[in-house]
Amino acid sequence: MGQVSASSSITVPADPQRVLAAVADYDTVRPRILSAHYRDYRVLEGGKGTGTVAEWILQATEKRQRSVHAVVTATDSTVTEKDSNSTLVNTWTVSPDGTGSTVTLLTTWNGAGGVKGIFEGIFAPLGLKKIQAEVLANLKKELA
Numbered sequence: 001m002g003q004v005s006a007s008s009s010i011t012v013p014a015d016p017q018r019v020l021a022a023v024a025d026y027d028t029v030r031p032r033i034l035s036a037h038y039r040d041y042r043v044l045e046g047g048k049g050t051g052t053v054a055e056w057i058l059q060a061t062e063k064r065q066r067s068v069h070a071v072v073t074a075t076d077s078t079v080t081e082k083d084s085n086s087t088l089v090n091t092w093t094v095s096p097d098g099t100g101s102t103v104t105l106l107t108t109w110n111g112a113g114g115v116k117g118i119f120e121g122i123f124a125p126l127g128l129k130k131i132q133a134e135v136l137a138n139l140k141k142e143l144a
Contacts, residue, residue, distance in 0.1 A: 002110075008132035009104040011097050014143040016077070019101045020094045022143060024049040024079045026072070033138035037131045049074040054081075060127055103139060105132045 012019055022029045027047035034041060038056050046052035052072040059065045068088065070081035081090040087110040095102050107128055 003108055005106060005108040006128035007104060007106040008129050008136055009102055010136040010140055011100055011102050012140045012143050013100045016094045016096050016101045019103060023092045024074050026052045026054050029142060033135055033142055035131055035134040103136060105136060
């Protein structure tokens with residue numbers, strides 16, 4: 001069982017503090033930037049930054065879905081979502097980039113073993129990168 005990861009980045013025309021505040025806003029911003037792959041999204045506790053607990057179902061493919069119960073921690077440059085239901089971790093990193101910011105979304109999890117794990121390690125990151133890119137593009141539109 002090896003670690004599987006997918007990462008996508010985008011540059012947005014906003015300062016890092018504004019971007020980080022948007023990424024950590026699970027009440028208002030997050031529902032607006034999620035792609036159609038996310039459903040049943042809801043905030044259970046908090047809503048902004050550390051201490052937030054949110055749930056959603058990620059419909060990665062027609063047949064594969066994951067129920068996520070995310071517990072959030074935030075620092076001055078990252079927002080981390082740890083899934084209580086699995087080993088999945090989303091890490092949003094915001095860094096200055098000229099007059100704007102670069103946002104990177106990294107998703108990691110412990111993959112399956114054996115042949116299934118080989119296929120998961122090859123194909124899951126490709127699909128997840130497409131989902132990440134759509135969410136990041138929506139974030140950019142939100143901040144434009």
